[in-house]
Amino acid sequence: MIAITGANGNLGRLAVQELRDRIPADQIVALVRSPEKALDLLAMGVQVREADYDRPETLVEALEGVEKVLLVSAVVPGKRLGQHKAVIDAAMQVGVRLIAYTSMLRAETSALALAKEHWETEQYLKNSGLEFVLLRNGWYLENDTEALSAALAQGAIIGSSGDGRFSSASRADYAAAAIAVLTQPGHEGKIYELAGDQSFAMHELAAEVSKQAGQAIVYKNLSATDFAAVLRNVGLPEMIVDVVVDASVKAAQGELESASRDLARLIGRSTVSVAEAIRGALQGRLQA
Numbered sequence: 001m002i003a004i005t006g007a008n009g010n011l012g013r014l015a016v017q018e019l020r021d022r023i024p025a026d027q028i029v030a031l032v033r034s035p036e037k038a039l040d041l042l043a044m045g046v047q048v049r050e051a052d053y054d055r056p057e058t059l060v061e062a063l064e065g066v067e068k069v070l071l072v073s074a075v076v077p078g079k080r081l082g083q084h085k086a087v088i089d090a091a092m093q094v095g096v097r098l099i100a101y102t103s104m105l106r107a108e109t110s111a112l113a114l115a116k117e118h119w120e121t122e123q124y125l126k127n128s129g130l131e132f133v134l135l136r137n138g139w140y141l142e143n144d145t146e147a148l149s150a151a152l153a154q155g156a157i158i159g160s161s162g163d164g165r166f167s168s169a170s171r172a173d174y175a176a177a178a179i180a181v182l183t184q185p186g187h188e189g190k191i192y193e194l195a196g197d198q199s200f201a202m203h204e205l206a207a208e209v210s211k212q213a214g215q216a217i218v219y220k221n222l223s224a225t226d227f228a229a230v231l232r233n234v235g236l237p238e239m240i241v242d243v244v245v246d247a248s249v250k251a252a253q254g255e256l257e258s259a260s261r262d263l264a265r266l267i268g269r270s271t272v273s274v275a276e277a278i279r280g281a282l283q284g285r286l287q288a
Contacts, residue, residue, distance in 0.1 A: 001065055002182055003029035005051060005087060006072035008037050010142070011102070014175035015070055016041060022183045031062050053083035059090035066094070068182050071101045073121070077114065077239055084121040088128050098131040098188060100181050102174070105138040105193060111255055113246045131188045133181045138195040139168040139247070139256045141274065144205060145281035150234070152213060156220045157206045160227045160245060164252035166202075167195035169263055170272040177266040195258035196271045205274060212278055224249050 002019060006012040007030035019028050025045030032038045038048045051062035053074055063069065069091055074083040084101075091099055104110060107118040118136075125132045144157075144166075151157045177194055181187040200208075206219040222230070224245050231241045247256065264271055 001027050001029055001047075002068045002070070003031050003049075003063060003066040004070045004072065005031045006074070007041060007048075008032045008034065009072065009075075011171050011175055012070075012072050013041070014171055015072070015178055016044070016046060018172075018175050018179040019183070020044060020046065022179060029062070029066055051087075053079075053086055056086045056090060059087055060093055063090050063094045063096055066091075066096050068098045069096055069100070070178050070182060071099050071125075073102050073104075073118065077117065077243060080117040081120050081124075084117075085124055088125055088130070091130060092128055096130065098133070098182075099125060099128075100133040100135055100178055100187075101125055102178065103134050103136045105136050105195060105256065105258055107134075107136055110250075111253065112250050114243060133187045133189075134191040135174070135178055135181065136191065136193050137169075137174050138193075138258060139166050139251075140174075141168045141170045141196070141272065141277040143244075144168070144274075145277050148209060148278070148281050151206075151209060151217055152215060155216060156218050157202060157209070158220045158222055158227060158230060159202050160222055160224050160248040161202050161251040162221055163201050163203070164254060165199040165257040166251060167199040167256065167258045167260075168274070169194065169196035170277060173263055173267060173271045177263055180266045180268075192262040192266065193258055193260040194263040194266075195260050196273075197261065197264055198271075198273055199257050200274050205278075208275055208278055212275070212282055 004015050028046040030041045030046050030048045031051035033052050035048050035050050042048045049062040050058050052058045074080045103118040107115050203219040206217045210217040228241050228245045
């Protein structure tokens with residue numbers, strides 16, 4: 001059996017759907033904090049088990065009989081490492097063979113604030129004695145496309161990345177890569193730097209949105225302080241503000257650009273382009 005943590009989340013749900021196309025549904029274990037919110041997964045025929053990172057006893061029970069785990073990184077900065085350790089410890093206790101972990105691009109050298117916990121999780125997993133695969137995910141296209149409504153309303157995309165480039169990919173691409181390494185042989189012990197085939201600067205993103213929406217959208221490059229203030233004013237939690245601003249500033253230094261083609265190789269096709277992602281987001285907005 002193969003288990004997926006955070007299966008109620010955006011990436012986790014896509015991974016469950018991708019895995020369901022590869023193996024029988026009853027061999028898939030969706031690990032969730034709130035099973036009552038996973039009724040649609042249950043309807044797919046997969047096993048839904050309660051797994052709370054902060055209650056290790058639930059993790060041990062949830063991982064019984066599981067051979068491989070996709071450990072989708074936890075959400076809250078500062079708590080991630082302890083939560084990841086709890087999953088790895090439970091996996092060791094019940095005899096899980098392999099864990100694939102969704103880390104971040106160049107985790108050992110990245111200047112992003114998020115990198116430290118990812119790197120420490122990687123080291124803990126490597127030292128656990130379990131077989132492992134490290135999936136170092138780059139930036140997500142959805143980080144930008146899910147904010148298009150605000151951009152269209154204001155006529156601008158904002159950030160602090162200057163001319164820095166993003167080698168972003170879609171959640172679906174990252175999910176497909178994760179399931180590939182869990183269902184194909186030969187990935188044990190491998191580290192994959194996962195990034196989109198094409199990179200773009202934010203002014204190029206704005207130009208593509210303008211082209212497809214038929215509306216002038218500009219990119220406004222703000223200071224980190226001003227960018228953070230705008231994000232707070234729209235109600236984002238402080239921890240999210242810190243992460244978004246840090247990533248934008250560090251992108252200006254090249255931290256979110258990569259020439260790696262590991263992702264395309266793993267999924268056996270080109271990654272979703274920024275133009276395709278924008279098109280899908282705009283169509284979804286019209287249908288909503």
